[in-house]
Amino acid sequence: MESCSIRRETLEMFEVGPCENSYQMGFLIGQRFSQQIRSRIASDLILQNELLPFAQTPQSHSLLQALQHNNRTKFPTYWDELLGTAHGSGVPFLHILLINFRKEILAFIPKGVQSSNADPSEDCSDLLVVSESMAIAAHNEDANVALLGHTYLIKGILPNGLFFVAYTYAGELPSCAFGFNSLGLGHNLILKLKPGHMLRVPQAFTLNSVPPNQDEIVAGGIGRNFVSRDILEATSIDDALNRIRSSEVSVGHSYNLIETSTRRTLNVETASRKRVSVYEVQDENSISRQQRAAVLEKKSKEDFLSLLGDNEDRKYPIYMTGPLLHTLCTTVIDLDDQTVSIITGNPKKGHVSHVFSISQKSTSCHYNHSNVN
Template identity: 25%
Template sequence: MPAPADIGRRNAIPILHTSGTYYEVGFDVGRTFRGIIEDFLASFTELHQTMLPAYETEAGKAAYDLTLASLQENFPQYVRELQGTADGARVPFHHLLLLHMDSIVPSAAGMVSPPASNGCSSICTNHEGQVLLGHTEDALPETLNHVYLVSAHIKEEEPQGKLGTTSEGFTALCYAGHLPGFCMGYNHHGLVYSINVIMPEKVLAGKTPRHFLCRALLSAKTMEVAQQILRDRGTGSADGFSVNMSFTRQEGDHLFHNAEVGPAEDAEGSPMSILTISPGEHLIHTNKYLRLSIPEKNELCMASSDHRHARAKECCPPETREALLDLLSDTHDTVYPFFREGGDPDFVKTVALGVFDLMERRWTIWMRNPRNTDPLLSLPLLFTWKD
């Protein structure tokens, strides 16, 4: 009998351990998860109805080529990594790169941009004995059951790209066919972070897509380097996002930092605002700018974000692990809840929920609502690789 079309929410996630050059690691990811990547690409409506038709237009192809040229100049190692994934999975490279360009090509072609591919809520809790980063990974419904974990150690003989990287080590949650770094993860330098997508009104061809800046973050050794990556001087971000991060090896008190990043319109670097969450504080960030004054699309991201922030004010402050999990798993708002199961108008689904405990150095992941199930796995945060 053929498998059912709707397999429901699975309580499973595969993980790959791999090492090699950027291309070799990408190839191993593609080869290992070929079936998941093929299934995702076949089912992803926005690729076939919006992105590929936009790519076939003159304006869309010009925006694609301009952005790719910029990436090849600044981040050629990640282009090779993505080429490796495409080769390993035996899928067209431009299909994967279009996913990473998101709404850049459709916008250039004058087409209606895809709906926000992510939601995501992040909570930084910095209280005595409770140093936590919690995150719901929310995405378009086709992404459900199309995620995996990649634990990689990358080594190159020569410095790579504008950052001159030669070595990377990280573990990250990945969407099928996407570069690591766009969801949540950590690197061997002690950086732990999560990403919230933000949808500005304008996105820019020829700038750096946020997927690539988030991928580059996995190489950051210090907060100074992380800021350098996000600012991306000389080019700047093509679109909007925020990063919730902590460098666990820094001396002194535990600190979290929230960086809001905007598109570099008429600028040679990303507009950016950084807020530090000190001991005794916490922060909730969703999919809207809280500090940067950048026009945003008044769509699902904004409406859902407003509802989640309003609901958070009604709940206990997330000062403990229990309160943090209670909020991220909350479904009290039946239209725009924190833990999302799709519906009308909120068609987005939570595909995973993770909590980084920086005191215990563990990353715990749920694939179903924590209110109804135990975590699927708990991984130690291993900050052990050396350059």
């Protein structure tokens, strides 16, 4: 109980904006979370032992220059936001650059010089449920051990008054994990509309890793962090898809897209060279976790949370506790209650650290700290 309380307190929320420009937003975020960003940089063994040494080699120069040029050209405002984060936190921009392009760089580090801390496959787990009795999306956010205690929530208020809330890794763009906004996009949102209600609701999304084959990676493409930052501001499902499709990514990613008016659910997987598919590609890890999920009872929200907390399969547990991968938190989007909840610790125990209202009656966002009884 005490450890859960400590973890809840470390997940801070910072409201920022509206700002004069993107650089200012990034600067204020970096300044506010300077301690967490510096701590993450110092303890991130992948950065210290893999990325930084590689960045000092002649082989890295063309790759880093291409990443900088292409992403700054495609997303100049988000690039300024990243630059502001570095300056606000007092961390060298190279360090911020490397952690934001971690996946786009690691593939080009010679295998013979990689250490045992090389980034494992980050496989988050998602449950998407629409039925007469419930409409929820639940997501385990799994990441490297270096991210424990190095995450926070950003509520970014845009110049037009609309906002997004994003679970953010220290020093990275919001959000490489999950988030929602007030723009009305029915993207990655499971919704049970009540009679007489019209569709203008906040949107939410969760993201999943798609580990690519070596020959599928394109050097110097658009970074996944920039794409996910961009869809935080998407205004419709078509807009979200266009933003995803228009980015010539270096490595792929997975997006759960759900059209609220028809309840059509798509798992969209992307790959380099602008390839997009609507079928799920499963590796051994995903198959194992799906098979385990199939034998567990799933009749209520509590059943689904228990499923996400399951760790019986020692090789591929759904809820991860190390040694390299950890489940940082679980988020539950409940469209009947119109809430987004964040659960710290094993979701079987139901320790809710944050609850956000996503009510259609208000464009504002609220959060509190509570425990599920």
